[in-house]
Amino acid sequence: MTRINRNYLKLPGSYLFSEIGKRVNAYAAANPDKKIIRLGIGDVTQPLPSSVIDTMHEAVDEMAHKETFKGYAPDLGYDFLRNSITEYDYKKRGCNISADEIFVSDGAKCDSGNIQEIFDADNRIAVCDPVYPVYVDSNVMAGRAGDYIEEKGCFSDVIYMPCTEETGFAPTLPKEVPDIIYLCFPNNPTGATITRSELQKWVDYANDKGSVIIYDAAYEAYIRQDDVPHSIYECDGADTCAIELHSFSKNAGFTGVRLGYTTIPKKLVRDGVSLHSLWARRHSTKYNGAPYIVQKGGSAIYTEKGQSEVRALVDYYMENAAYILDGLKKAGYSVSGGVNAPYIWLKTPEGMTSWDFFDHLLKEVNVVGTPGSGFGPHGEGYFRLTAFGSHENTREAVDRIVNFSYNL
Amino acid sequence: MTRINRNYLKLPGSYLFSEIGKRVNAYAAANPDKKIIRLGIGDVTQPLPSSVIDTMHEAVDEMAHKETFKGYAPDLGYDFLRNSITEYDYKKRGCNISADEIFVSDGAKCDSGNIQEIFDADNRIAVCDPVYPVYVDSNVMAGRAGDYIEEKGCFSDVIYMPCTEETGFAPTLPKEVPDIIYLCFPNNPTGATITRSELQKWVDYANDKGSVIIYDAAYEAYIRQDDVPHSIYECDGADTCAIELHSFSKNAGFTGVRLGYTTIPKKLVRDGVSLHSLWARRHSTKYNGAPYIVQKGGSAIYTEKGQSEVRALVDYYMENAAYILDGLKKAGYSVSGGVNAPYIWLKTPEGMTSWDFFDHLLKEVNVVGTPGSGFGPHGEGYFRLTAFGSHENTREAVDRIVNFSYNL
Numbered sequence: 001m002t003r004i005n006r007n008y009l010k011l012p013g014s015y016l017f018s019e020i021g022k023r024v025n026a027y028a029a030a031n032p033d034k035k036i037i038r039l040g041i042g043d044v045t046q047p048l049p050s051s052v053i054d055t056m057h058e059a060v061d062e063m064a065h066k067e068t069f070k071g072y073a074p075d076l077g078y079d080f081l082r083n084s085i086t087e088y089d090y091k092k093r094g095c096n097i098s099a100d101e102i103f104v105s106d107g108a109k110c111d112s113g114n115i116q117e118i119f120d121a122d123n124r125i126a127v128c129d130p131v132y133p134v135y136v137d138s139n140v141m142a143g144r145a146g147d148y149i150e151e152k153g154c155f156s157d158v159i160y161m162p163c164t165e166e167t168g169f170a171p172t173l174p175k176e177v178p179d180i181i182y183l184c185f186p187n188n189p190t191g192a193t194i195t196r197s198e199l200q201k202w203v204d205y206a207n208d209k210g211s212v213i214i215y216d217a218a219y220e221a222y223i224r225q226d227d228v229p230h231s232i233y234e235c236d237g238a239d240t241c242a243i244e245l246h247s248f249s250k251n252a253g254f255t256g257v258r259l260g261y262t263t264i265p266k267k268l269v270r271d272g273v274s275l276h277s278l279w280a281r282r283h284s285t286k287y288n289g290a291p292y293i294v295q296k297g298g299s300a301i302y303t304e305k306g307q308s309e310v311r312a313l314v315d316y317y318m319e320n321a322a323y324i325l326d327g328l329k330k331a332g333y334s335v336s337g338g339v340n341a342p343y344i345w346l347k348t349p350e351g352m353t354s355w356d357f358f359d360h361l362l363k364e365v366n367v368v369g370t371p372g373s374g375f376g377p378h379g380e381g382y383f384r385l386t387a388f389g390s391h392e393n394t395r396e397a398v399d400r401i402v403n404f405s406y407n408l
Numbered sequence: 409m410t411r412i413n414r415n416y417l418k419l420p421g422s423y424l425f426s427e428i429g430k431r432v433n434a435y436a437a438a439n440p441d442k443k444i445i446r447l448g449i450g451d452v453t454q455p456l457p458s459s460v461i462d463t464m465h466e467a468v469d470e471m472a473h474k475e476t477f478k479g480y481a482p483d484l485g486y487d488f489l490r491n492s493i494t495e496y497d498y499k500k501r502g503c504n505i506s507a508d509e510i511f512v513s514d515g516a517k518c519d520s521g522n523i524q525e526i527f528d529a530d531n532r533i534a535v536c537d538p539v540y541p542v543y544v545d546s547n548v549m550a551g552r553a554g555d556y557i558e559e560k561g562c563f564s565d566v567i568y569m570p571c572t573e574e575t576g577f578a579p580t581l582p583k584e585v586p587d588i589i590y591l592c593f594p595n596n597p598t599g600a601t602i603t604r605s606e607l608q609k610w611v612d613y614a615n616d617k618g619s620v621i622i623y624d625a626a627y628e629a630y631i632r633q634d635d636v637p638h639s640i641y642e643c644d645g646a647d648t649c650a651i652e653l654h655s656f657s658k659n660a661g662f663t664g665v666r667l668g669y670t671t672i673p674k675k676l677v678r679d680g681v682s683l684h685s686l687w688a689r690r691h692s693t694k695y696n697g698a699p700y701i702v703q704k705g706g707s708a709i710y711t712e713k714g715q716s717e718v719r720a721l722v723d724y725y726m727e728n729a730a731y732i733l734d735g736l737k738k739a740g741y742s743v744s745g746g747v748n749a750p751y752i753w754l755k756t757p758e759g760m761t762s763w764d765f766f767d768h769l770l771k772e773v774n775v776v777g778t779p780g781s782g783f784g785p786h787g788e789g790y791f792r793l794t795a796f797g798s799h800e801n802t803r804e805a806v807d808r809i810v811n812f813s814y815n816l
Contacts, residue, residue: 001618002587002678003528008686018483018692043479053472056701057465063665064461066798070664071451075426106514106666106696113694117549120411137693141525179410210409255479256700257471258514270410278416284426285545286521288514291702292664293464390474 007143012150016133016374017041023358024368031366037397039324039385040368042188042342044253046316046390049309051300052252059296073289076280077104077261081295084302085261089246095233097263101276103283106290107260108218108247112182113138114286115214115243115262118278119180120271126159126178128171130189130372130379132216135182153377162378163190169336169345170194173201177209183232184216186223189375189384190345191337196229203232206241212270213242218260221251221314223340239265243275250342250388251310252301259290259298317342320394321387327398328385331405342387345372357383365400415551420558424541424782425449431766432776439774445805447732447793448776450596450750452661454724454798457717459708460660467704481697484688485512485669489703492710493669497654503641505671509684511691514698515668516626516655520590521546522694523622523651523670526686527588528679534567534586536579538597538783538790540624543590561785570786571598577744577753578602581609585617591640592624594631597783597792598753599745604637611640614649620678621650626668629659629722631748647673651683658750658796659718660709667698667706725750728802729795735806736793739813750795753780765791773808 013019020040028036047053062068076082082099090097105111113134116125121143127135136158139145146157154160159178161171169190171183183202186193206213215232223230232238244263248254264276290298300306321338328335334347348357354371361367361383372382389397421427428448436444455461470476484490490507498505513519521542524533529551535543544566547553554565562568567586569579577598579591591610594601614621623640631638640646652671656662672684698706708714729746736743742755756765762779769775769791780790797805 002620003531004679004681004683004686005526005528006679008526008689009681011689041480045474045477045479047474047477048471050472053468056468056471060461060464060468063456063464064458066453066455069453069455069661071453072449072663109696110694118413118416120413123411134693141690141693212410253477256477256481256697258696258699271412271414273412273417275412278412281416281419282549285542285549286518288517288666289664291666291699293701294699 005141007141010145010148011137011140012148016370019374020368020370024362027362034366036362036366036368037389037393038368039389039394039397040370042250042386042388043255044250044388046253046313048253048257048297049301049306049313051303051306051309052297055300056293056297059293063293070292073292073295075284075289076100077102077289078292078295081299084299088302088307090231090233093230093234095231096239097233097265101263101265103262103264103279104290104295105260105262105287106258107249108216108245109134111245111260111262112214112216114282115245115279116142116144116180117282118275123179124157124159124176125180125182126161126174127182128163128184128187129154129160129377130163130375130382131182132184132188133375153373160376160378163187163192164378168192173205177211179211181206181211181213182216183213184218186219186341186343188219189343189370189372189379191339191341191343193223193225193228193340195227196234199229199232200235203235203238203241207237210270211241212268212275215242215244217244218247219250219341220246221310222318222342225340228340233263239267241268243268248298248301251314252298253313254298257294257297259294316391317387320389320391323394324385324387324398327402331402333405338387344385344387346383346385348372348381348383354380354383361401365397365404367397367400413549415549418553418556419545419548420556424778427782428776428778432770435770442774444770444774444776445797445801446776447797447802447805448778450658450794450796451663452658452796454661454721456661456665456705457709457714457721459711459714459717460705463708464701464705467701471701478700481700481703483692483697484508485510485697486700486703489707492707496710496715498639498641501638501642503639504647505641505673509671509673511670511672511687512698512703513668513670513695514666515657516624516653517542519653519668519670520622520624522690523653523687524550524552524588525690526683531587532565532567532584533588533590534569534582535590536571536592536595537562537568537785538571538780538787539590540592540596541783561781568784568786571595571600572786576600581613585619587619589614589619589621590624591621592626594627594749594751596627597751597778597780597787599747599749599751601631601633601636601748603635604642607637607640608643611643611646611649615645618678619649620676620683623650623652625652626655627658627749628654629718630726630750633748636748641671647675649676651676656706656709659722660706661721662706665702665705667702724799725795728797728799731802732793732795732806735810739810741813746795752793752795754791754793756780756789756791762788762791769809773805773812775805775808
């Protein structure tokens with residue numbers, strides 16, 4: 001008789017964004033005349049850069065002729081893409097990463113969910129609180145998180161690193177030593193960043209304790225300040241303690257195109273084994289590569305034209321971030337993030353939980369955000385707005401919130 | 409101190425196709441003047457159908473304009489694709505499967521590797537021997553296979569179902585009752601199929617014992633005989649015991665485009681839990697959908713033009729299968745498969761192991777096949793050739809083998 005993986009039953013409720021989708025769809029169905037503006041899920045709204053479009057058309061044409069048709073991609077990704085990544089994302093930033101340390105994938109979400117597989121089930125993980133749900137949920141599924149403690153809203157075996165007003169919404173080094181540390185800068189959901197010298201402390205800590213840092217750099221394109229690192233490999237010694245995740249979703253608008261990569265330096269060894277070799281084995285056994293057309297499209301951002309188009313896209317969204325920050329501040333909200341990040345983290349009004357505020361915004365001003373409590377217990381009382389809308393929608397949403405607030 | 413998943417260290421050698429790639433690359437590098445013909449890995453060679461190309465161009469154009477741009481896909485796939493799948497792959501065959509029982513993915517390899525995650529680590533799996541390596545390897549990684557027994561070439565906790573000359577290279581019901589049974593028809597690597605009434609026995613067995621069948625139908629498009637089922641749901645009661653995997657790789661040539669789907673009927677419950685709900689949770693937590701462009705491209709095969717183009721592609725490859733079968737038989741080889749399948753399974757010459765024959769063919773006639781032993785202990789002494797080459801290459805490869813055999 002087949003038994004199921006009962007760890008799945010420990011997951012409270014449905015995946016955060018599925019739950020949001022359900023509530024929004026229910027409201028929309030009941031109120032077909034309302035114009036709902038979504039600043040909740042981190043989905044982009046602007047079209048792909050023209051360099052990407054042109055390159056994808058060419059790649060589609062290649063697939064139409066047997067002379068240029070491409071079957072299975074190389075296990076770890078096409079060289080043309082891995083070489084460009086090395087050049088633009090690493091060498092230009094002084095990071096000593098080579099092309100064969102890069103694993104091309106269908107996105108940072110999948111990689112961040114799958115990477116835990118190469119570790120033993122007994123490792124203790126540390127996560128920011130609040131945190132992107134995939135880190136915790138994927139570890140729950142693997143039996144690494146212990147049991148869910150309903151009254152605390154957290155798992156018994158996970159080390160939570162509170163990101164609060166006092167810590168500038170970024171984590172501080174945990175007292176209990178974790179085996180695996182998930183970090184995300186610019187942070188999702190709080191939008192916080194830390195400086196290079198602050199990140200160096202984490203790297204030194206991990207090397208000292210023998211921990212591994214899983215560093216999610218999905219939002220690095222939004223960094224504006226010089227002392228904020230784009231890659232953890234800008235820190236000395238990161239190549240012996242850190243795995244880095246990258247995405248094409250938020251810089252090039254690839255949320256529906258699906259492309260990302262994971263970097264595992266060959267010097268990263270734990271338990272006597274190269275983590276690079278383990279991930280290579282997983283990749284070749286359980287994955288079959290990102291589509292040629294998509295890898296080609298992604299490679300287009302590593303050209304002069306592509307780089308300038310990506311900058312323009314990021315600038316576009318950062319104008320939204322500034323508008324949101326400004327409007328909410330004027331309306332009296334306590335807000336952070338939005339400077340080196342596309343996320344704005346705001347305190348919910350007195351007496352309102354995160355989900356109260358979600359329902360409130362949805363019903364009163366037809367704006368969708370993300371309840372902070374969905375990201376962890378210390379997210380309660382907070383709310384995330386994203387800068388990924390169109391200018392028009394973002395302005396309208398902010399104006400609606402501001403006007404409604406004045407009417408309170 | 410981080411510990412690694414030591415189950416990975418139980419995997420013998422590298423992934424089969426990586427090993428083949430290495431040997432071929434080494435030979436090619438040392439012999440740059442030789443024309444190597446690859447009939448090894450199951451990669452297709454003919455271009456995508458024009459209906460797919462046209463639709464993908466349209467989809468790329470949609471991504472270029474904000475009015476038609478698509479971000480994150482719906483969790484389980486776009487309705488336009490899931491509805492077409494239901495209509496063409498199920499309803500037309502009398503299978504009672506609905507669109508919301510279909511999970512669109514980036515291919516059957518990933519799904520066949522990931523599906524085991526929703527089951528407890530203590531389940532016992534049964535696999536054909538020989539077998540597509542991903543089923544076993546993914547269970548080894550999860551700690552479900554026990555230890556590797558070097559002298560037997562198999563894992564201590566896996567139930568192997570020998571597929572030999574005596575069984576027509578198809579499995580027979582195992583004596584020990586497995587919790588999870590992996591079946592693949594048309595079979596990879598042997599090319600064997602079974603009739604609907606034979607498959608019904610497996611369905612009845614699984615329902616009787618409370619087992620789950622993971623049915624890999626990646627090659628169903630190659631079936632020519634009426635009494636061979638295209639889907640396990642053609643059998644009565646399969647919706648309470650079977651998960652089915654489908655691929656766009658071998659019918660529409662999507663090996664480098666990446667699209668597939670997994671069907672889990674809502675009536676399939678084990679351990680008191682709906683397997684559909686577990687997979688839905690995994691999908692939404694650890695996966696982010698197949699690219700819009702790819703899903704659009706895949707939907708094009710479910711049109712009159714697309715269906716006829718896919719038939720033509722399959723016919724093309726089946727001409728190769730016939731040529732290989734015919735040539736090898738004439739040369740005195742003992743061969744099977746190749747009738748309802750793109751794979752030809754041949755007995756290696758007396759005194760040669762599978763890898764001996766691999767090296768022999770590579771060096772003597774510069775043809776790449778797949779050693780049967782790479783698929784399991786009962787594959788030793790056998791060799792797989794695929795029909796996925798071009799007509800020209802396939803004929804040349806077969807002629808080379810035949811001529812060399814006559815010279816023995």
